Amino acid sequence: MKDTRGLDKVWVVLSELAAELVKKDIKVPEIVFEKLRLSKAILTYYILDEHTTVKTLAKAEKELNYAQSYLFSLCDEELMNKYLKKLEKAITGELDVEFPLPKTKFDTDVKRRGNVESIRIKLLKYIEEERAIDLGEWHGVIFEYKDDEKVVIEGDIERVKRALKDFGILLKKSD
Structure with a gap:
């Protein structure tokens, strides 16, 4: 700290x-x-x-x-x-007390580096991991499931935008 x-x-x-x-x-x-x-x-x-x-x-x-x-x-x-x-x-510094840091469910290590963008999405319903990985390979980005509700998409900014649009279509089709 x-x-x-x-x-x-x-x-x-x-x-x-x-x-x-x-x-x-x-x-x-x-x-x-x-x-x-x-x-x-x-x-x-x-x-x-x-x-x-x-x-x-x-x-x-x-x-x-x-x-x-x-x-x-x-x-x-x-x-x-x-x-x-x-x-x-x-x-x-003689007092031993703990400052209350918030406990976040998100990966705090996800950062923007140069032209690489990371976004987190909270899913309203589960989508098969294989479908997301296939979409990621198609667009050249990484889809990483944090749990059944959250996905991190990481890659070049423009590729992430295109993958996100297709991911949105994928979410609508699974209704």
Whole structure:
């Protein structure tokens, strides 16, 4: 996993703090939850996309700083000290918490390389693998079944487009 400079752990601590404030019936404005959601999305993007730069972390940090300043303004002194200590441990890497990455059913390793395109299709009904492979050979692309519902088509962009059109016809004929 890419180094997020502790921001993933900061997000976990701030999320816990927001949840604790809500449990204590302290009204937390929706903007704080929006900032936490946005920072989680940015951090997830940074972690999963190998092409993102460190500049992306600055955006996440900005959102986290806003949420942090708002959340701490709602705390009493005891709660503030408790979470300041947790936050310090998160930043220094001493806190052992896990950032919740989404579990995707798709192959995250499928990437676009040069003139090679990969697309994923969710099938509404099963089509025999041999028919798809024959269509792939005809168009010079690769049809790869991930399971009974998902197919990845990979190859030259123009060939993938033509294969996809014929694959659509094949889906209609099997009705």
